[in-house]
Amino acid sequence: MNVRWEMPNRTCLQKLAVLLSLTVIIVVQWKYIVKKSPASRKSSIRTAECKPVRNFVYLKTHKTGSTSLKLILEKHRKRHKISGKVREFPFPYYCGYPGSIRKEFCFIGSYNASSGNQRASVLMGHFRFNKENVKELVSTGARYISIMRDPAKALESSFHYYYDHGRINKSPYYKMDIRCLGFPYVGVLGEHGKTFSDFITTVSPSSILKQPWGFRAKNYQSYDFGVDPHNESYQYVMGEARKLDQTFDLVLILEHFLESLVLLKDLLCMTWRDIIPSTRTVGRYTTHELTARERHKVDLLTKQDRILYNYFNRSLWRKIGEYGEKRMKTHVKKLRRMIKFPASRQSFTKKAKGDRNNASVVVRFQNKTNEDRVLEIGRRLELLFPRTDRKSLPDKSLFSGLAKHMVENNGWCPRFATKEIIRT
Template sequence: MRCNRRELAILFVYCVSLLLFVHLRGVWRKEKNAYTDDERSSRNEIQHTLVPINRRRQQSNLFSCPSNPSFVYVKTHKTGSGTLAGILKRLRARNKSLNTIPKFPPPYAGGYPGSFRRDLTITSDDMKSGADILLAHFRFDETEVREIMNPQAKYISIMRNPKNQFQSSFYYFYYSRYRQTVTSFKKMACQGYPYLHVTGNRLVPFSQYLELAGTKLDRTAPWYFRSLNNQAFDLGLDPAKLSREYVLNEAKRLDSVFDLVLILDHLLESLVLLKTLFCMEWEEIIPTFVNSRQYDDIVYSEKGEAILRKLTFQDQILYDYFNASLWRKIRAYGEERMAKDVQHLKSLIEAESSSANPQVKVEAVASNKIKRRAVRELSMTLSIEDALTRDILENSKGKNETLARSVARHMIKAAGSCPHYSLEVDSLFHGR
């Protein structure tokens, strides 16, 4: 009986111990599970937070902010390029240590209208590892430009509806410039050409010029490209190749090179994308319009339309391509977001315009008339190469005659020379 009691006592202790063990184990498991749930909840919360952060980083990489805002800006003619240049100069002003390739010969670079050549530029020892900024009118050549530029540089350009660009070039370089006294005479720009060549040194209205250009304009005319696929020419296309396949292939190639081609006809949307590309402030992209003029609307005849389509064949294909490319970027940016940002930019422009105090700039040029006439008379006794070399040295205030002569030869080969103005033509257009 005692044995039974002893065994019962042992059994009781065992059972109590077992129950206590089970209970304590349950409590421990509950605490462990509670900690694991909390930890899991915490980890989930962290992951939930990190996902949008990572997404934002991935999205920001589409327009990542460059630590060094290096860029190449190909200024196309009469496309609002001066306005855009003013904005990009603000970007350059952020960091004064950036190395900019100077314009040579002014107002161009690298031997324009010849294709850009790095050996015809002026660089310093600071640019051995690559120049940071190239901002000028030059004829684009990707290979030559990359050889001299920072490999991290962004590539920027701008285009305009070819019909409007063609008209603007006509009025700026020819018609409007010669209906009144010219206050800025740039020999290096050969103002008046190819228009004087086509019209026989006459001043004619646009419709008449267009008809003459349809039959008389060819690649032998000085600066012929101002009236023949001017934008395509500046972007480096061969004006002799007029197949649609060639132009489309060049458009695709350029699209792979350029980070952004702005469209003047959608300037505000373009500027918002530019702001995002370089992480600029709103105030930095407010445009100050340069060389902006209003011209009378032109009513084209059926023949005039056909001539214009022929003279801007390459430009039109490139414009259509990059206009579509711009709108793809806008859709990626978000159309609602873009509309909101454009409205904000408009309000900033209006506020800037209302606070501005415009003043008419009057240039005193009478004192230079005698000097200019003497230079033109002297130029008439020189060969075209000598006269152009002299102009380059005079405009650049440089002393490197060897480089200036090399540039002159490159320009002449690309139809970039012009007959120096005879006193008869000069008198016709300047009233002297």
């Protein structure tokens, strides 16, 4: 029996070609999906669907590179026209610093936060963290962000900023400045013109907190996070670190700043241009090389900070692992290129802090009672409050209440006379 083979018609061939093409496309797409990591797929979906975050809390820790980060977040706020920001008062602090944040000492726009049911969309700046009090102030669903720095470097930066800036200031506002520039360092050394090494040699870690603003020289970052400065046990600090980790969505690490910014971009649904730092500030001082004995003293002064720093450094790298290490390296390279050659008109420039001089200033203190301190700070606060906004205050007793809160938390400044001695 002869079988006769017939050529398929043209229509059948066309259908077969289409079927083969579809098969190839499906196979290629399937291989791409299998190869792509789950974290990358999740992030890609989120990036395509995300909306810029409009509610966030930024705890601006001291001497950690936090100003550069605040500029980035402020740019994000202005770009998306986010209102309802908690304002600074008294400058540069928020809501009762150095005491824990309290709603009655906060202002949203021109109005006291306790005068109504209004909640803030944005809180970012120097305040002492307290989870429950912040939740009373800020809208629900807010993202929580902060930053940390190597504790030894942060301590040295704190010394040079407060000690060097605490020299005689000719500004007419200096007498009203409630920051008490110079302390606690000038309180320990008794004069200006000394070095960081002199301070480390002289300071007593067990008594530094008795100085006004003493927390600036001992566990400064932990203090800002609301950790009890008098409990340095490892178990307690680790417990506080875990609680903070449950609250904060991201704690950036200055030593890994670019990786941190990439994660911040992902968290707040920002663009690449959003996370380019516009400026950075640098201090004019030479980093001191610590001796073994000085290193031991610094470790005693930064014990809590070191525990928190190590905890959140590990947390950061876990987040980087979830983001994808290979993907992170690619994006860090991209960000580094954008910072070096900004595509926009922004410039990543160094903004030098004030010059230092070698004048020695001997300081003589006058004792004051707590009542005197409250009265003096209260008067300063009333003078510092903008005159146009005073009508919005619910009660004029706010100034005395805020002053008392500050004094009770070591935020007072001794009255002193100075005599300048120029070194030759």
